[in-house]
Amino acid sequence: MSRMGVDLAPRNMHGLSLINPVMVASGTFGYGVEYQSLVDIQRLGGICSKGVTVRPRDGNPTPRIAETPSGMLNAIGLQNVGLRRVISEKAPIWDRWRVPVIVNISGESIQEFEELAASLEGVPGVAGLEVNISCPNIRAGGRLFADCTESAAAVTRATRDVTSLPLMVKLSPNVGDIVSIAVAVEEQGADCISLANTLLGMTIDVRTGRPGIANVSAGLSGPAIRPIIVRMVYQVAAAISVPIVGVGGVTCTEDALQYLMAGATAVQVGTANFVNPRVALEIVDGLDAYLDAHGYAHVSEVVGIALPSRRAVPTSGVC
Amino acid sequence: MDLLRAKVLSNEEIMPSTHVLALASPELGRTAAPGQFVHIRSGPTWDPLLRRPMSIYKIRPDGVSIMVRAIGAGSTMIAASVPGGWLDCLGPLGTPFELGPDSRRLLMVGGGYGVAPLVALAELALPRDCEVVLLVGAASAQYVFPSALLPTDVEYEVATVDGTLGHHGLVTELAARYLEWSDAIYACGPTPMLRAVALAARPLARAGGGAVPSTKRVELAMEQDMGCAMGVCLACVVKTRRGLQRVCRDGPVFRAEELVWESSA
Numbered sequence: 001m002s003r004m005g006v007d008l009a010p011r012n013m014h015g016l017s018l019i020n021p022v023m024v025a026s027g028t029f030g031y032g033v034e035y036q037s038l039v040d041i042q043r044l045g046g047i048c049s050k051g052v053t054v055r056p057r058d059g060n061p062t063p064r065i066a067e068t069p070s071g072m073l074n075a076i077g078l079q080n081v082g083l084r085r086v087i088s089e090k091a092p093i094w095d096r097w098r099v100p101v102i103v104n105i106s107g108e109s110i111q112e113f114e115e116l117a118a119s120l121e122g123v124p125g126v127a128g129l130e131v132n133i134s135c136p137n138i139r140a141g142g143r144l145f146a147d148c149t150e151s152a153a154a155v156t157r158a159t160r161d162v163t164s165l166p167l168m169v170k171l172s173p174n175v176g177d178i179v180s181i182a183v184a185v186e187e188q189g190a191d192c193i194s195l196a197n198t199l200l201g202m203t204i205d206v207r208t209g210r211p212g213i214a215n216v217s218a219g220l221s222g223p224a225i226r227p228i229i230v231r232m233v234y235q236v237a238a239a240i241s242v243p244i245v246g247v248g249g250v251t252c253t254e255d256a257l258q259y260l261m262a263g264a265t266a267v268q269v270g271t272a273n274f275v276n277p278r279v280a281l282e283i284v285d286g287l288d289a290y291l292d293a294h295g296y297a298h299v300s301e302v303v304g305i306a307l308p309s310r311r312a313v314p315t316s317g318v319c
Numbered sequence: 320m321d322l323l324r325a326k327v328l329s330n331e332e333i334m335p336s337t338h339v340l341a342l343a344s345p346e347l348g349r350t351a352a353p354g355q356f357v358h359i360r361s362g363p364t365w366d367p368l369l370r371r372p373m374s375i376y377k378i379r380p381d382g383v384s385i386m387v388r389a390i391g392a393g394s395t396m397i398a399a400s401v402p403g404g405w406l407d408c409l410g411p412l413g414t415p416f417e418l419g420p421d422s423r424r425l426l427m428v429g430g431g432y433g434v435a436p437l438v439a440l441a442e443l444a445l446p447r448d449c450e451v452v453l454l455v456g457a458a459s460a461q462y463v464f465p466s467a468l469l470p471t472d473v474e475y476e477v478a479t480v481d482g483t484l485g486h487h488g489l490v491t492e493l494a495a496r497y498l499e500w501s502d503a504i505y506a507c508g509p510t511p512m513l514r515a516v517a518l519a520a521r522p523l524a525r526a527g528g529g530a531v532p533s534t535k536r537v538e539l540a541m542e543q544d545m546g547c548a549m550g551v552c553l554a555c556v557v558k559t560r561r562g563l564q565r566v567c568r569d570g571p572v573f574r575a576e577e578l579v580w581e582s583s584a
Contacts, residue, residue: 030551038322038549050551058563063544065554067393070366072546079553079563223365251365274547275360275370277409278322 003291003298004284006045006265008243009128009166009191016128016166016191018045018100018266021299022256022284025247025270026051026104026130026170027076031090032097038277042098043284045266048130048194049090051106054115056082061214066203071222071249072271073201075215078106078135083116087123095125102168106132110158117159117167129165131155131190134172134197135219146172146181146197153184160189168245170194173225173232182236192243194268195236196229222271223249230262237263237304251279253286260299261306321346325382325408327400334462336389337432338398342406343382351375351383352415353439354507354540354572358548359385360407361393370409371397372545372567374435374507377442383411386435412548414572416440416505418447419536426501428494428516429455430508434464436540437507445472452476452497456490456512459483491515504575507540517575537575541566 002019009016023046029035032047041047059079066073081089086103094101103126107113113131120126133145133155145151156169169185171178173196182193198219203212226249233246246259247268256267269280276282287299296302325342332338347357358370371393377384389398400406416436418425425444427437434455441451452474457463460483466475477485478493486493491512498504498519506516520537543566546552550568557566558579564570 028547028551030549034549034551037320059553059556062554062556064556065544065546065552067367067369070368072368074546074552074554076553079556222368271368272365274549274552275365275368276322277547277549 003296004288006243006299008168008245008266011242012166012191013164014128014166016100016102016168019043020045020284020287021260021266022280022287023048023102023245023266023268024273024280025268026132028270028273031086031093032099032101033093035273035277039281043281044099045284046100046102046127048102048104048268049086050080051078051104051132051135052080052083052086052116053078053106054083054112056080056085063213064215066212066218068201068203068220068222069224071220071224073203073213073218073220074198075213075218077215083119087119091123091125093125097125100127101125102128102130104130104132104170106135107155110155113155114158114162117165118162121163121165126165128168128191129159129163130168130170130194131159132170132197134170144172144174147175149181149184152181153188156185156188156190166191168192168194170197172197173229173248174200178232179235179239182240186240186242190242192245192265193236193240194245194247195233195264196248199225199228221249223251223255225249226255226258230258233259233264234262234306237307238309250283253283253290256283256287257290257302260302261304263304263307265300265303320350320410320412322407322409323347324405327402327404327406328382329402330400333465333468336398337462338387338389339376339384340387340397340400340406341377341382341384342408344408345381347408347411348378348380348382351378351411353378353443354416354436355411355413356548356571357383357385357408357410358412358545359397359409361396367391367393367396369393369546370548372412372548373397374432375411376435376438378439386432388432409548413567414570416538416540416572417536418444418449419503422503422536423449424500424502425449425451426494426497426504427451427453428490428504428506428508428512429453429464430490430512431457431462433506433508433512433540435507437505438469440505441473442470445470450474452501454478454490454493454497456480456508489515491519494519503536503538505538510542513539513541514580517578517580520575538572539575539578540571541573541578542571
């Protein structure tokens, strides 16, 4: 493994080895193929697919997005082609790639999560699953599985029981006690956690006096949320031992370093892909240059250095 | 299509808050077609965050011109671009208008600055022995696209909502007179206008075609809030007979018969 390589599932029989710690986040990179003409996707650490549901979904009415200060709101509503077509049409493409594709799965019930996880087990081209217990835009029954410790743990257990694939559980930031949820998810067999999904928000079109997004409530992403998620990663890193993937407002090498220093083993670049499709690769190069400039032998040496237990200071300057 | 930096050659305010920016980019000039757009960053920082889709208004071998109306923070920054500066561009993107091989009498209907891609289309069509009637609607006279900027062979009529220039009313009311004459219709503008054009053209298509669906070409450049413009974020979808389609990738130009209109639209 090179000095940029990381394993997000060291306890898993398959492992989840990335050539570098920079992934692209679910919902911001389609099924990976859409950006192929612009981006050398094989140089990415990993690709998290658009969220997949058991049946195809049309998603929410429009308007689905709105720009906010240094961020955006979205309520797409998990529009996707459904499990069957992901297996028959997308996975064979992924199977030819070097870059690992982690399939983001989203269920409305524990049974659906089980069906998704079991169906993707053993499918060539699927390197792991990101268990999306936190999509804020489809509230079947009014609650998210990520909302409380018990339901987050139950989904994790159920998927763990039906698949040997590496499991990355994506948590919601819209909770009071993120640490106890992360601990519970780790206990129930998550190989790593991704932290976090979007923050709930809304906007109002003052010309019409109506909510600016048809779904009313929407998920806030982009640089605006980064400090909130960095804080959560920092808190959770002190409490769990499985790898954390920091997700929220990563736009440059310095942002990625913040997450790594807060205790994340890897990051996902999300909304920034919409603005600069090549930004994840620019961060890969930037991290490499940072290791050079500061004399680190491996990127893991940066992980968690901001934590109280690992107080240390980089030798000089910034990236 | 590529990510590229294009130098701003000139910036001319042709109507209030409406600028034409000439961009130097042989790649854009070589590959762009009328109806396509360029997705442009408003500045080097992440606020405003998203790129802004801008219609291609002129196509030259060495680049394209875009039309920008300053209506929000991002478009205002782009409209303020100084000649000699650079714009971060992604494009050209989307589906272009198509000129049918047998189309000779083209009716073009533009709402507001929706005229931009129609000018590019007219410039493509005129050397191909086509007659072009361009109808443009605007809120008032000051927002009417200046006729001096059009090729002289274009027959140009305007409508203003307040009656300060041309027909007093909606541009779609003007269009009725040319429906029979035209053998292809192209429109770009606000969704209600596009819907009106589509509905006005529909009975004509039926009458002309009898039991067989008419092949009359009616193409509409749709508007929808856009995020990535690469077909990934799925923000800009519209309903079509083939299900939801992305304006950025499957459009912006759609055949009218493909679109499914919301009853309230």
